[in-house]
Amino acid sequence: MEYVWRQKPKASQSAIERLGKEINVNPTLANMLINRGVESFERAKDYFRPVLGQLHDPFLMQDMEAAVNRIEQAVLNNERIMVYGDYDVDGTTAVALMYSFLRGFYTQVEFYIPDRYKEGYGISERGVRFAAENDVKLIIALDCGIKAIEKVALASELGVDFIICDHHTPGDTLPAAVAVLDAKRADCNYPYKELSGCGVGFKLIQAYAKRQRMEESTLYGYLDLVVVSIAADIVPISGENRILAYYGLDRINNIPRPGLKALILQAKVEKDIQISDIVFKIGPRINASGRLEHAKASVELLIAPNLDEAIERAKLVDEVNSTRRNFDENITKEAFEMLVLMEEDAEWKSTVLFKNDWHKGVIGIVASRCIEKYYRPTIILTESNGKATGSARSVVDFDIYEAIAECADLLDQFGGHKYAAGLTLSVENVPAFQRKFEQVVSGRIEEVHRKPVIEIDDVLLLDQINYKFHSILKQMAPFGPGNTEPVFRISNVYADEVTVLKDKHLRFKIVQDGQVTTPVCLGFGMADRAKDPDLTTVNMLRGKMRFDIVAEMRENFFRDKSSLQLYVKDIKFD
Structure with a gap:
């Protein structure tokens, strides 16, 4: 693939000299820091030495007060609480975080991860009915739920309340939950908008701990889970995420929970674990069970009480990951063969591929592989439960969520954010969707997006x-x-x-x-x-x-x- 090399702008000589003198670094480093928004001694101190005291007050998030009040009510009344999360890394780490925190002082808690194949993404009717049938009175949903209007309404009819902790882009209408925690809400004034789903969960336990006058240091043990979610979900490592990631890496390098320690040993990660190690070695193993079997196995690994049990669970997860790699390689090969035939007909600015027997669990990975080779907005679809379901991935600075939204008339449902999304549609609508998506992308994409930079x-x-x-x-x-x-x-x-x-x-x-x-x-x-x-x-x-x-x-x-x-x-x- 041909790359465009782009030199970042050079800061003014006076600014470089001033910063270099203030913090005693050479001109190259001073220029790099200025390009990262570090323009003074104070900013440099925050950048190089972030402190947990800089985390924002969780009660600045819209509905946080209502969320904490509802959890307090549940604990006071001895109600059953279900922690519900998506089946990817962000979702499973968020569930492990919330479940472990609540179980530290309350026993009436269980967790639930939807089956990717039987229930699909997000809040499912099956999950809601399971909660009602098992006398659950409160569901805390993590990394999902921002568009679950009908499912939350059903839960309400069945006597089950919802607290939603999400970080995806909301629709025009929010679910009628007791609390909807999402910094991307139009009416939310929370200062930082790019938290992961697990990060939103962390803000909720931070708020609860603050209300209960718990020692804040008791929360630091959950930061290893938060940094895994930040890395795997590819959210910006800026602002509050940078603080959480900084201390999360310290935790994972020194005193990780047994489940993560077992994964580190299984992946043979050397010392000084970085974000890239989580992205390429640890995250895929956590993801694997949700892709091919059931993500419950990943949560059970992450909440394992001791290293011996965690090692046994990590071995099973690693075996599933090896199988996942085989699926990934075979389907990627088929996708490339289809793309060669497509290239013979026309010069496409997007990729939409459908094959009914592709494994649903790896199509997101295949979409990323296609971008590595062809570098254009990509959607890979397969058939599941009689519908075409797919994963979308984008190129730098192109908003694939907005492009998919323009095709909403052909879709049953969709959700996601700028660089990654999921969608479901009727199989017979796939050709029309392929044409319309190509039309939308062709009208939106600029030449600067056509080659990786x-x-x-x-x-x-x-x-x-x-x-x-x-x-x-x-x-x-x-x-x-x-x-x-x-x-x-x-x-x-x-x-x-x-x-x-x-x-x-x-x-x-x-x-x-x-x-x-x-x-x-x-x-x-x-x-x-x-x-x-x-x-x-x-x-x-x-x-x-x-x-x-x-x-x-x-x-x-x-x-x-x-x-x-x-x-x-x-x-x-x-």
């Missing part, structure tokens, strides 16, 4: 790549959307010691003005990149052709020894 923080010389510089970069973590990992351009170099790993990855060193790097460069999946058979990346590197690279600087640990490495994102030859 690599944002470059600054240009580095080889002698700037050292542990001292990297030690400051590490303190800018946690990295993710809203605070991306620094990317640097290194220009006019050639390669030395080029090797190919596993027939697809590149390992080499680079030379600039006669100086060879100490850090090794790693280019994952770059060995077979080629414009023609004679111009493979390997051949051009070995031929001492001059090139520029963009790369991230990382520390690698192997056998208790650390080394700096450059993770190459792209190469451009002269």
Whole structure:
């Protein structure tokens, strides 16, 4: 795939010099910080040393008072409470958080995760009726429910109250729940709008603890769950999320709950766990049971009382994840074959694929794989319970939720946010939806959205790549959307010691003005990149052709020894 390299704007020289002097950093770091909104000593202190005391008052969230009052009433009257959540990582971590917190002082609590295949996404009629039949009087819904108007009304008829904790975009009408906690509500003045579903759940337990005069430190043990949700749900790591992620990573690296410790061991994650480790190694394992079987297994793992039990549960989850990878690979291959045929007919600006026997649990992953190859808004559909159901994924800065909303006349239901959404429609409507979605995307998408962009923080010389510089970069973590990992351009170099790993990855060193790097460069999946058979990346590197690279600087640990490495994102030859 061809990338567009975009240099981030350079701050004014006076601003760079002022910040550099105030916090004693070099001009490169000062410019990077200014581009992240860190323009003064005070902002730098908050950025590098966030404190939990900076978390917003949870009672600033609309309906929080009503939510806490209803939980107090339930506890006082010894009512049964059901904690209900979605089957993805955000939902299962949120359920584990709320269930564990309530069970710490109250026994009349159970949890419920809908079956992806029998009930589908969000609040289900089956779940509501199950609650009523089992004498549940209050459902606390997490990471779902913002559009469950009919299901909440049904619950009310059956004598069951709802508290909704969601972070998805609301519709024009809110469910008639006792409380609807969602910072994206038009009438909600909560200062931060980008919490994860688990993050909204954390604000609820924070509010309850505050009302009950509990020690706030008792809540810090739940931050390992919150950071997993933040990473896996790809919400911005800015503002309040940055504080929660910062302390969540500290927790997960030092005293994680047994379930997460077992997953860390199963995934063989080395020391110094970062957001990327959660995204690629821990999150997929938690997701796996909900994708292929039932997410109840993931919640049971996350609330496991001891490491021995957690390890046994983690092994089962890992086996399911291996099966998930096989489904993922096979369906992705079929999707690519369909896309090749589509490309023969027309130049599409969107991708909508449907096959009735694809596994519902992995279509979101397949959508992401299609974007990696074709880079355009993508929806993958399969058949479930007589309906076409799908997962949507988007490209940078294109709002796929709004595009889907314009096709609402063809849909039974949909929900989500800017970069990811889910939808259900009649199978016979799929061709019409494919045409209309393509029309909507073609009218909305701009040329700048057609190719992936690599944002470059600054240009580095080889002698700037050292542990001292990297030690400051590490303190800018946690990295993710809203605070991306620094990317640097290194220009006019050639390669030395080029090797190919596993027939697809590149390992080499680079030379600039006669100086060879100490850090090794790693280019994952770059060995077979080629414009023609004679111009493979390997051949051009070995031929001492001059090139520029963009790369991230990382520390690698192997056998208790650390080394700096450059993770190459792209190469451009002269």
